[in-house]
Amino acid sequence: MSKAVVLTRLGVLATTVLGRDPGLSTPEEYARVLAPAVNGDTNLLWLTQAAIAAVLPLHDDFERFRRDAALNGAAAAIGRQVARSSRVLAPNRSVQIRIATDTVIVDVHHTARTGLATGIQRVVRQTIQQWNSKAEVELVGWDSSFTGLRHLSEPERQNALYGSVPRIARPREWVLTIPFRTTYILPELAIEQGRTDRISCLAEFSGNQTTVIGFDCVPLTSSETVGEGMSAAFAKNLSALAHFDRVSTISRASATEYAGWKRMLSGAGLAGPEIEPLLLPSVAEEVSADDFERAREQLLSGQSTGSDAPLVVCVGSHEPRKNHLAVLYAAERLWLEGVSFQLVFIGGNGWNGAAFAEQLARLTNDGWPVKAISAVSDSLLWSAYRLAYLTVFPSLNEGFGLPVGESLSAGTPVVTSGFGSMKEIAAAGGAIFVDPRDDDDVYRGMRAGLLDEELHARLVAEAAELPSRGWSDYAAALWQYFVPQSVAPESERPASVT
Template sequence: MTVTLGTVPDPSVALDRRLAAVAPFLLGETGHDHEGAPGHLAADLLPRLLDACRRTGRRQDLWLLLTALAGAMPHERDMRAVSRELELETGRSAQLRVLDVAFEMAADTDGAYELDVVRGAVVVDVDFCARRDFHTGIQRVVRETVPRWDEVHEILPVAWTDSYTALRRLHPSEVPNVMAYEPGAAARQTDHGATRLVVPLDSSIILPEIPEPEASDAYAALAQWTGNRIAAIGYDMIPLVSADLRPGFEATRFVRYLNVVKHAGVIAGISRSATTEFVGFAQTLAAQGLTGPAVTEVLLPASSPDKQSAQLVESPAARPTVVCVGTHDPHKNHAVLVHAAERLWREGVQFELVFIGGVGFLGPGDLCFTSLQQAGRPVRHLGRVSDEVMSSTMRDAAFSVFLSLHEGYGLPVAEALGCGTPVVTSNFGSLQEIAEGGGCVVVDPRDDDAVTDALRDLLVHPERRQQLREEIRTRVERTWDAYAEELWSTVMPSEEQK
């Protein structure tokens, strides 16, 4: 069931219409007259809606009413405060107490929104991809998966208001940034126009992205106080397990996300390694008396970014090219590659080193290969590039190198293999898992000598590179179509669970 009303800028009229929108679900009434002075309808409906919440005793009803009053999704503290006040107060005193909490919530909002109540929907949070022109690991997964779902299932993609206080419908200009991504399109968006809040009831909410901290707090309350079911993709726990290699604020933000995870129904880990991390977290929740989510592995695919066929014979070149894809962050461990490259150049080994990826959180001043460029070494940094440029560069390469110290999956390895390009990668975790299918050389990424030896072997023995390309030919293919289908069946509840 969906209730849809017009959009108006006046806060009092918006409040009237939000309460009228939830009345069918709390009172069983429709057709409330919006005529009269702004706020008149709200004054009439509020005591009746409060009485209905008190009479039914359903936690979801109280959550719905508070969301409509504030135009924002409540956090756990808001729900506890209102629930306790209604146990102690009645009549006008109860109304004032509830309004106090709602007004405090509304103070953080960024506009007078109307809302749509959706029941039995599949709500997919694509906030980051809808708003931003960023296209690495998580965003690649979202933009490959959600459009495939949209073709065969009825889904409702949503984002958050600018204040991250409520879910909203996507602006028309945001839809292509998720469903038909083109680099630079998000930066060209200007006038978004009006939009509407989305309030789910008895729905499935899928989180293919990691929500912002404020959104995480709202999701945690939604999971505990409503009949909605939350499912999420489990990418990794790098902000906690490898906190020494990430900016300090990430750990704090990630802990708030884990407050959603522990109340979710299903987590779909993208690899054995990532699944193990989330299983371990779920097992700790018994200490809080919680069962935690069901954690299942749904392995990401290995395919070329631009869908072209793999190149299984190395392109002729005057000197081999070695490609490294990934943001220039400490846990990506690019410094070990730079050191090995310098050692090999000093030995007289001829090759070019190409980096693809953004500068990372440390900024351009910390790019580890700058000194090599200044010394005249054959190093290029292409920065962020299109899928087509990345694929063509990868296909022309002798091999790729990805020696990360911690990955949930390692799309650069999978995508290199999808291009038919051999890879030197780390000998543990999810990267080892990908390498097991063939086409890779695995080394200890913390061992400078082992890394140098592996690169030297491939650079001076082209027949070894061709052997790895032949191994790639025999790998079992896993496609994005297969991933999207398996993920859907994993995160969506069966009829028996509904």
Template sequence: MSVMSEPALARHPGTQETGVKKPGSRRALTNPLASEQSTNDRLRILLRAVDPDEGAVALESDLVARVSHHFLVPSADRVWLALAVLRAEFPTRDRVIDTIRQIRLDGAEAALRRAMRSPVRRGVLAAGHVRPVRVVINATVVDVHHTARTGLATGIQRVVRKTIAQWVQSHELVLVGWGSTYGGLRELSTSERANAIYGSHPQADHPQSGEVTIPWKSTYILPELAIEAERTTRISALAEFSGNTTYAIGFDCVPLMSAETTAIGMGGAFAKNLAAIARFDRVATISMAAAIEYRGWRRMLSGAGMTGPAIEPILLAADAGTVSDAELATAREALVIDDLPLLLCVGSHEPRKNHLAVLSAAEMLWREGHQFCLSFVGGNAWGGRQFTVQLKQMQELGRPVQSISAISDALLWGGYRLARATVFPSLNEGFGLPVAESLAVGTPVVTSDFGSMKEICEQGGAILVDPRNDVALADGLATVMFNDNVNDSLRAEADLRENKGWDQYASELWDYFHIDSTVGQASMNHSEHND
């Protein structure tokens, strides 16, 4: 991977202007000269990116002319790069198109001078310095903006961390997030990087400024859900114009397929995400069910003259985490009530998780005289108030039921092992990780009879029910909880399953994203503005 930045590389004796970052080496995010980066410095960075040989000898007096020579025919990828470097901000689609038109009408030099006169300044009233820029070439840039900032350890964040933790062991990655205004990517600080990979620094400081990291002839991977408007707008332009290869993990299309179960505004935000992903080269969905949803969306793109990304399912991992005897004892104390058989439900309390149906089915069984306890493990979420109210009412009636939001891996894996069965009657899931994890440790599960949940259970170990039918759910729970023969049979089936580890998933995902290094050129073909 080559790294280009001015003036640090040019002004430090013994350092080549085009620094090659060796695998495993670390590069400081900032340097004492960063704020001094001038317009000419950025011109040199741009010139070295588009023509390394000429950039090394260009004189200051004819920099603009030398750079302009490479834009006489305004290719979209070079225009995108020029705007990102000269303005210290990733351009939007409109700005790229406007600049291409300016070059055709007024010439390259006039258009580039306009860009040079309006770099983005930071600070109050935009009166601060222009952020320094660097161009990374032949790099793998992984956008983990949200994962680097959160302590959440379930769902998307769990997938992202498990995946990149495997990748960093054998591949050189540039882990990045976005600036405070989502104007451009910046490499993560040491503590942010640790939190992105391990979740160990959720309170890490997030620098409000720093070098704008610009990928060029590189790979950009988005393994998390991006829904911020400014972020998705600039990602969309990067995918359409920059010429970088662009890949994403596709989790689900719940905000479209089950919009009634999501927060107000989520549908519109998710649509912006899809608008960006439409320009990507490849999407790896986490299940066949998710692939069906994404492929349905892709078919609609033909109405806008777009083909969309290649979409293939790569089933998520389902490894069995380990716990010590002491951790298992701690989990028993936290999750098991009055030494009763444990029914475990893992997941947040948003409406589509269908936890109200679980409470209803459990109440039916308690009224029939069955003895068991029910523990929910997962955080609160949008739309969870009704669940909280009903849970409290049932507790006041003396029902052995509880909800725990603060969890650790030890508590989670201990719970799976202690449970007589788990229940996951979701109405829509991209994968249904709690189903796979429960089966991986050999614990039977009652889950929905469609979508990714059914897909995960093809090797056995589960009872499939209609999640919209509380009676059917109660019958399924009664069968697995109180029929020893059925429970033993399902455990035997679960023990015979072939479970995929995170190392295998990460390897399959990496291979899919790197089958053909030339695939990135397809992103440029999406635009009629590329010559």
């Protein structure tokens, strides 16, 4: 690392710590000037190491730096940090830094880069769309090696907000964003090890307010239903969240899971974060007449039973936890009994979905009216909910279960699991509850929903009476919980330091 680069970084650091850049000519001079302010302050020591190295620190690296400062003085520790960061093989040797203060940093790294539109991505996008107009919000991602945060490029920002520009190249040149005296919000699931290790250190030592949306603890409570390695990666995520300030879970059922984890932390001498449930909203999106007709043709055409047969829709990825094999079993049994309906699965392929694909192919080859559609648009999804006579969502475990709320908001009854968040969402009506681990009970629920006209009419009426609560309401409540009142409005904040 060149002397000019390190002096620039020290100048940015001094501007934040001292209120001005004294414009010194050597790192040693900066170290002497910064030492009195930094020495003994854990938050400032974290900031100092991040600024000099141009990486967000790891726990062991920071502890070594902090002990050095305590034993030998901050000036000597800063000097040794400069020397380490100047080595040929040190990461980010030429990266510039900026320190973001008194603002809100929203880490949407995965959402900004993926073409997926799973439940998590839908929650993230709907929420940050509501926050997008707030001047103090900055959307960030990570560099390719997960060493630090960076401001999103404009295409990444558009993809984070709308899912419109997936899988784009990362910018070759980037500036490290170091949050200090900010609120850091993690609205998605972070499972990349480098990312979670640095987030953990940030949460423990930086002094930033750290907050996260807690979706579920499925990789721990139902580890048999997730892909290999996911449980271990999720455990690393939880090790970082142990040092966070606040977790907003997406349901009371999810809060129960996180509360159990938090109680276990006492064995390690940790208090854990504050946990508060905030139920996700369920509001049906409008669909144009043209989009609705196109969806009708795509969803209902080509079925051997005819397009007038009742449509049953099952939304979700084809992984074991979603229990789609039970749906196929119940559907085949009903078809064999002569019940007329058509079944459409909407969702992408998931982990261990080979058995589902095999059964689906067999039923299709046998001429039964079933198909699967992936990579769907919002207009197709919401058209499907409205076209459906019934939806089915017998998941084995969910932090929320968006398809349940979405179906009910569109006025369509749902067959779903009679426990956890799914029962919580549909407790006020519109649902037939089943035991998802009992194939015969899933069959019973689907049969009742299709054949009991009086029951179906009652469920439709119940769904119509459910209160409406939109994403703007959810985002506002989440903001109020996550962002302390001390975050200054734009007019009262100093200019950004670059």
